[in-house]
Amino acid sequence: MTKSNTQRPALAHLNWLEAESIHIMREVAAEFERPALLFSGGKDSICMLRLAEKAFHPGKIPFPLMHVDTGHNFPEVIDFRDRRAEQLKAELIVRTVDDAIERGLIVEREGQYMSRNRMQIPTLLDGINEFRFNAVFGGARRDEEKARAKERLYSFRDKFGQWDPKNQRPELWNLYNGRHHPGEHIRVFPISNWTEMDVWQYIEREQLEIPEIYYAHEREVVIRDDQLIPLSHLLEAEPGEEVLTKRVRFRTVGDMTCTACVESDADTAVKIIEETSVARVTERGTRVDDKASEAAMEERKREGYF
Amino acid sequence: MDLLRFSTAGSVDDGKSTLIGRLLFDSKGIFEDQLEAVTRASKDSSQKVDLALLTDGLKAEREQGITIDVAYRYFATPKRKFIVADTPGHEQYTRNMATGASTADATIILVDARNGVIQQSRRHSYIAHLLAIPHLIVAVNKMDLKDYDQQVFESIEKDFREFAAQLGITKDITIIPISALKGDNVVNRSEAMSWYKGPTLIDYLETVDTSDDENLDDFRYPVQMVLRPNLDFRAFAGQIASGVVRKGDAIKALPSGKTSRIKNIHTMDGDLDEAYAPMSVALQLEDEIDISRGDMIVPVDNEPMVSNQVEATLVWMHETPMETGRPYFIKHTSHTVRAHVDEILYRTDINSLEQLSVSQLGLNDIGRVRIGTAQPLFFDPYTRNRHTGSFIVIDPKTNATVAAGMIANEQTQLSDAGLWTSGQVDRAAREAMHHHKAAVVLLNGENKEEVAQALEENLFRKGVHAYRLDGDKLSLGLNTDLESSTEATNKDGREAMRRTTELLKILLDTGALVITTLEIGSESEYVRGLLAGEELLEVSSDEERAVEHVLTLLAEQGIYADPSLRS
Numbered sequence: 086m087t088k089s090n091t092q093r094p095a096l097a098h099l100n101w102l103e104a105e106s107i108h109i110m111r112e113v114a115a116e117f118e119r120p121a122l123l124f125s126g127g128k129d130s131i132c133m134l135r136l137a138e139k140a141f142h143p144g145k146i147p148f149p150l151m152h153v154d155t156g157h158n159f160p161e162v163i164d165f166r167d168r169r170a171e172q173l174k175a176e177l178i179v180r181t182v183d184d185a186i187e188r189g190l191i192v193e194r195e196g197q198y199m200s201r202n203r204m205q206i207p208t209l210l211d212g213i214n215e216f217r218f219n220a221v222f223g224g225a226r227r228d229e230e231k232a233r234a235k236e237r238l239y240s241f242r243d244k245f246g247q248w249d250p251k252n253q254r255p256e257l258w259n260l261y262n263g264r265h266h267p268g269e270h271i272r273v274f275p276i277s278n279w280t281e282m283d284v285w286q287y288i289e290r291e292q293l294e295i296p297e298i299y300y301a302h303e304r305e306v307v308i309r310d311d312q313l314i315p316l317s318h319l320l321e322a323e324p325g326e327e328v329l330t331k332r333v334r335f336r337t338v339g340d341m342t343c344t345a346c347v348e349s350d351a352d353t354a355v356k357i358i359e360e361t362s363v364a365r366v367t368e369r370g371t372r373v374d375d376k377a378s379e380a381a382m383e384e385r386k387r388e389g390y391f
Numbered sequence: 392m393d394l395l396r397f398s399t400a401g402s403v404d405d406g407k408s409t410l411i412g413r414l415l416f417d418s419k420g421i422f423e424d425q426l427e428a429v430t431r432a433s434k435d436s437s438q439k440v441d442l443a444l445l446t447d448g449l450k451a452e453r454e455q456g457i458t459i460d461v462a463y464r465y466f467a468t469p470k471r472k473f474i475v476a477d478t479p480g481h482e483q484y485t486r487n488m489a490t491g492a493s494t495a496d497a498t499i500i501l502v503d504a505r506n507g508v509i510q511q512s513r514r515h516s517y518i519a520h521l522l523a524i525p526h527l528i529v530a531v532n533k534m535d536l537k538d539y540d541q542q543v544f545e546s547i548e549k550d551f552r553e554f555a556a557q558l559g560i561t562k563d564i565t566i567i568p569i570s571a572l573k574g575d576n577v578v579n580r581s582e583a584m585s586w587y588k589g590p591t592l593i594d595y596l597e598t599v600d601t602s603d604d605e606n607l608d609d610f611r612y613p614v615q616m617v618l619r620p621n622l623d624f625r626a627f628a629g630q631i632a633s634g635v636v637r638k639g640d641a642i643k644a645l646p647s648g649k650t651s652r653i654k655n656i657h658t659m660d661g662d663l664d665e666a667y668a669p670m671s672v673a674l675q676l677e678d679e680i681d682i683s684r685g686d687m688i689v690p691v692d693n694e695p696m697v698s699n700q701v702e703a704t705l706v707w708m709h710e711t712p713m714e715t716g717r718p719y720f721i722k723h724t725s726h727t728v729r730a731h732v733d734e735i736l737y738r739t740d741i742n743s744l745e746q747l748s749v750s751q752l753g754l755n756d757i758g759r760v761r762i763g764t765a766q767p768l769f770f771d772p773y774t775r776n777r778h779t780g781s782f783i784v785i786d787p788k789t790n791a792t793v794a795a796g797m798i799a800n801e802q803t804q805l806s807d808a809g810l811w812t813s814g815q816v817d818r819a820a821r822e823a824m825h826h827h828k829a830a831v832v833l834l835n836g837e838n839k840e841e842v843a844q845a846l847e848e849n850l851f852r853k854g855v856h857a858y859r860l861d862g863d864k865l866s867l868g869l870n871t872d873l874e875s876s877t878e879a880t881n882k883d884g885r886e887a888m889r890r891t892t893e894l895l896k897i898l899l900d901t902g903a904l905v906i907t908t909l910e911i912g913s914e915s916e917y918v919r920g921l922l923a924g925e926e927l928l929e930v931s932s933d934e935e936r937a938v939e940h941v942l943t944l945l946a947e948q949g950i951y952a953d954p955s956l957r958s
Contacts, residue, residue, distance in 0.1 A: 091607035091635060093667045098394040098472045100670070107671035108615070108630040115616040115684050115725070140628070140671070142659035144620035227463045234462040253460065254792040255486055255708050257493040259630070260722050260783045264790035278474055280465045 099287055103136065106275040108259060109238060110140040113220050113273050114147050116263045120220040120273075121213075124150040124177070125158075126166030127338050128295050129224030132287050133276055134169065137222075149176035151221075153209045155201035156183040157319055157340040165296040180212040201340050210246040219270045220263065228280045239263055240272040248272075281336075282361050289354035301334045301352045312345035392467075395596060398476040398491035398524070400515040401501030406532050410501065410571035411464055411477055417578035418466050418593065461491045470597040485741065485755035486708040488518050489795055493781070496601050497526035499592070504537045504568070508550040514741050516551075520560050521704065521757070521797065523774050525604040527555075527564045530592060535570040539583040544568040558744070563599075567592055605668050609771060610634030611695060611779045612688040613724030618673055626657050626673035627682055632724060632778035633771075634690075635667040636674070641691045644682045645769045646917040650691055651678040668778075683882070685726035687769045687779075695779055697920050699767045702736075702799045705784065706757050709793035713752040713760075719793070721764060723782035729765040730784075736760060752794075759799065766889070767920045773797035821902030825856045827951035829899040830926035832906045832941060839908045842932035842941075847906050849938055855951060858898060860907040865891060885917075892921045899925060904951065926950055 096104065113120050122137060124130045137146045150170055154163070170177035182201050185191050185208040193204070213221060227234050237253055239261045254262055263271050276284070288295060306313040307326040313333060314320065320342050322328050333346035334357070351357040401407035464475040476491030478484070492498060498519045502512050512529075519527055529551055537543045548566045555564055567576055568587050575581030578593045590598070611632040618626045636642075640653045655675040656663040666672045674688060682688070689695060707713050713732060721730040737746040738758040752758045773780030784794035822828050834843050843859050850857035869890055873883040891909060898905050926948065934940045945951040 092602050093605075093607055093635065095393040095601060095605070096669065098392055101394050104630055104669050104671040111615040111628050111630075111671070112725070139659040141618060141620075142657075142673075143624060144618050228465045234464065235460045250460065255490045255795070256792075257490050257783055257795045258778065258781045259494075260781065262722065262783060262785055262790070262792045264720070264785055264787075266790065278463070278465075280467075280472075282467070283472075 099283065099290060102276070102279055102283055103139070103287075105259070105278065106133075106136045107140040109261070109273060109275040110137055110222070112261055113222070113263065113271075114141065117220040117271070119216065119218050120148040120222065121151045121178070121216065121218045122146070122148060122222040123152065123209075123224065124166065124170070125152055125224075125338075126162040126169070126296055127224065128284055128288060128299060129226065129276060129279075131169070131293055131295055132279070132284055132291075133222060133224045134173070135287075135291055135293060136275060138173065146173065146175055149178055149216075151178040151180070151212060151216075151218075153205045153212065154179055154181040154183075155205055155340050156181055157201050157342055159296070159298055159335075159338055159341055161298050162296045162338050165294075169294075178212065178216065180208055180215075182208050184208075185211065202343060206246075213246065213270060219265060220273055221270060222273050222275060224276055225274050226279050226281070226284075227274075227277045236274060236277065238274055238277050240274065241265065242270050242272055244268040246270075282358070285354055285358045285361055289358060296338060298335050298338060299357070301332050301349045301356075303330055304333050304346065305329070306331050306333065306346065313347065314345055315341065317341050392470070392472060393601075394472045394474065395497065395599070395601065396474045396476070396495050397497040397499060397528075397596065398478055398488075398495040399499045399501065400478055400488050400491075400519070401532075402503070402509070402511040405501040405503050406571045407501050408477065410499070410530065410532065410569070410577065411475055413571045413574055413577045414475070414593065415464060415466050417574060418468050461487050468593065468597055473596065485514075485518065485706065485757070488515065489522060489706045489708075492519055492522035492524055493795065495522075495524050496604055497528060497596070497599060498524045499528045499530050502529055502531050502547060502551070504531050504533045504543055504547065507547050508554060510742050512551070513554060516555065516560065517558060517741055517744065520558055521706075523777060523797075525562060525601070526599050527560065527562060528592070528595060529564065529566040530571075531566065531568045532571050534568045534575060534581075534584065535573050539568075539570075539575070539581070541584075541586045544584075544587070565589070565595055567595065606633035606776050606778075607635055607667055608633075609693055609695070609776060609779075610636050610640075610688075610690050611724075611771070611776065612636065612674065613726065613779075614682055614684055614686045614688060615725045616684055617682070624675075625679070626655075626675045627688065628671075628673045629688075629725070630671040631666060631668040633668045633776050635665060637665045638663075642676070642688050643691045643694065644680055645687045645689060645694070645697060646767060646920055647681060647686070648917070648919075649678075649680040651676040651680055653677075681881075681885075685724075687724065687726075689769070695769045695771050696802065697767050697769050698802065698923075699764045699921070700733075700802075701762045701764065701768060701770065702759070702802050703762060703773075703782070703796040704739075704757060704759050704799060705732075705752060705794045705796050707752040707754060707794050709786070709791055710754050711786070711789075711793070712754075713756075713758075713794065715751075718787055720785040720787055721762070721768075721782050721796070722785060723768050723770065724779060726766075726768065727785075728768065729787075731763050732760050733763050734761040762796075765893070767917075770798050772800040774800060818900050818902055821900075825902050827855055827904060827945075828926060828949070829902045830904055830928060830945070830948075830950045831895055831899065831922070832904065832945075833927065833929045834906065834908050834932045835910075835929070836932035836934075836937075838937075839932040842937045843906050843908050846938050846941055849942075850904065850906075850951075853953065855904055856902060857904045857906060860895070860898070860905055860909065862909050865894075865909070869894065888918060889921075892918050896921065896925070904945075 124134060141147055152166060182204050186193055190211060191204050191207050225233055237256045241254055242248060265271060305316045305328055307322045307328060331348055334349040334351060335346045337344055351360045399407050462477045464477060466473050476495060478488045478491035500515045502508060531544055531547050568584055569576040571577060576591045580591050611634060612629050613632055614627045615629045618628050636653060638653050643650045653674060654677045656666050657673040657675055715732045719730050721728050735749055736759040738749040738756055739746055741757060771779045780798040782796045783792050786793045847857050847859040870887045873887045928944055930941050942953045946953055
């Protein structure tokens with residue numbers, strides 16, 4: 086670069102990340118006819134929603150929110166989801182796995198971890214087809230898991246919603262190629278470059294409200310595979326398992342049957358940031374579904390998972 | 392705390408993945424469950440943890456034991472946050488290296504201490520140089536296998552600096568002896584190499600000064616979209632590509648050329664007096680001027696180049712080779728345009744750096760080309776501005792991203808409108824056949840229609856290839872789907888203007904002398920840009936003996952010498 090006469094401080098990392106995410110959201114809003122934003126009420130999608138507010142301010146968010154409800158979500162999170170959409174006067178589309186089962190779109194899988202994670206895939210794809218969404222924002226981050234590390238910001242999906250890791254479009258500078266044929270769509274991950282720490286710092290900085298189960302609270306749990314598994318109407322203690330009451334918080338809030346919690350006293354974002362800076366386990370490590378096989382996430386993503 | 396993006400490039404066995412694993416591991420960025428998964432996946436479980444498995448993400452790669460796609464990694468130290476683009480280094484993956492390099496502030500090139508500076512190191516350096524990465528780090532790895540020998544390191548350092556000078560790399564180069572496997576000089580200072588006094592790798596990454604890397608001199612603002620939530624608010628949303636903008640600044644909108652001032656810099660967190668790259672903001676202007684996506688806001692006294700001919704270096708990224716004359720899309724800033732590659736000037740052999748004359752560019756080829764675009768681009772040379780100097784090429788059939796482009800410093804302008812110059816019979820040949828030049832005579836005035844008809848007839852009788860372009864023919868034909876307005880202030884009006892101008896250019900390419908009474912908006916910067924270099928004669932039909940007047944002007948301009956004027 087040429088030697089500059091003008092100098093300004095480099096943007097602080099959160100500002101840099103925010104500017105990048107806003108740029109991506111505006112690109113999508115400008116280039117796609119029917120985008121939608123996947124909003125689960127989880128912390129990543131809460132950040133994404135704030136970024137969308139900022140990108141189009143003072144206008145409304147120019148696309149609907151969509152949630153694929155597994156029916157196994159934490160009730161606190163579902164309440165929060167509805168409240169937040171209401172506050173923003175945003176259109177919220179909910180498609181449920183239960184409904185998809187009833188319609189025969191999917192068959193429920195049996196097993197100890199009767200996770201409905203994989204069952205979200207056909208439900209999600211069905212929703213995308215129904216509304217003919219051609220761009221779908223997801224809150225996935227590259228630091229979450231190895232298969233995600235190679236994901237593009239604009240992730241091309243074929244007519245069957247599939248991801249082909251060997252045939253991804255090269256992505257250079259901040260020039261995103263959103264061109265697609267009818268029936269195909271693009272998954273867009275505007276917070277790809279954020280880490281778990283960045284998300285917490287942003288929640289703190291923006292004073293974002295999040296579902297209370299992210300903060301330390303008392304809960305009945307059992308210990309399975311060295312993890313604290315929360316008990317609920319969907320998951321009871323096995324014979325011989327000791328039911329413990331622990332002060333815990335959740336680092337992710339997926340399917341109640343496959344999301345473990347961690348022991349914690351952190352009841353504010355600041356305390357969580359402190360805890361996260363010394364945490365030695367990644368957040369997806371609390372997701373039992375990712376551990377099923379070494380390539381579990383990659384396989385789900387190929388099928389159309391986000 | 393700020394953020395540094397860097398990429399890494401190395402050959403298959405240079406230990407690149409091990410190095411990144413080491414950086415993550417020693418900077419405590421590796422969490423226990425990732426480590427556990429790696430231990431589970433390590434083929435030989437008796438060995439120590441294989442750090443490389445931390446970064447080789449996908450199943451296919453684990454099977455082949457190589458990294459095949461760009462993977463992004465994240466770690467932080469108390470001083471900085473880092474985004475690492477881990478790019479594979481084999482010959483066939485020039486594409487991936489360029490991808491990782493495109494967003495990097497710095498790059499680490501790995502050199503195996505046992506092999507020294509080899510062909511691949513040269514190739515990696517060349518790509519880093521091509522992509523204009525501001526800071527170059529050469530990590531001489533596997534020093535443990537050369538007994539941490541100072542002379543080995545110094546001889547490699549000398550080789551590399553010589554090669555870099557040959558390439559013309561003048562920027563910051565730092566060369567560090569390391570052992571990624573043993574951890575020497577990566578995060579912890581090497582005891583075995585006490586002779587080395589320079590920074591460790593992490594020291595360098597934490598402290599490298601990037602304040603000069605962002606171009607803050609040339610304000611460039613590609614408009615992404617117009618925010619118009621209600622009648623009282625209108626702003627242009629975008630991310631500042633380069634430069635600084637302040638409230639009150641005098642600006643110009645491209646391509647319209649309309650000027651105004653910055654009324655406000657809007658963000659949801661409050662209005663700003665000043666903003667700079669790479670902030671995402673929304674600009675409000677003092678005047679209601681027509682600006683839409685793809686336009687660019689720039690300072691009145693510092694404009695980019697505007698042209699529909701661009702000379703650039705392409706990195707071809709697709710199995711299907713590039714062909715001249717084939718239609719492509721170019722996405723440049725927020726602007727997507729149709730384009731053709733008119734000419735391949737040469738291909739650079741990435742190993743010998745020789746310039747070869749070729750007829751096509753294949754996967755991973757790097758070539759200098761001349762491109763014609765259907766609408767003008769507003770750009771700066773890539774080495775001056777990585778954001779307004781870069782573009783991607785998209786195949787309109789498959790929608791694949793087929794190339795990355797970097798706009799050259801020198802732009803040799805062709806003599807005539809270069810867009811459609813390919814083909815044996817060019818305009819000059821046609822002009823020679825007609826014995827006059829191609830030009831547009833633009834008539835305005837009360838009785839312009841009658842004068843136009845008379846002029847056409849007069850010239851036609853003398854064997855001039857004259858053609859009267861009639862407004863009705865256009866509005867009933869070519870422009871029938873557009874609202875009948877020639878105002879540049881609405882979308883249809885501008886599109887009509889564009890089509891008409893393009894048609895004019897085609898007629899000019901046939902060598903015709905075009906007579907028209909259309910209001911083509913010749914006062915607009917946009918139309919002027921499209922017709923730059925063309926003979927454009929604006930004449931009032933209210934002149935006495937208007938036809939003769941035009942003939943005189945044509946002769947004066949050297950367009951057509953009417954024999955009747957000689958007497």
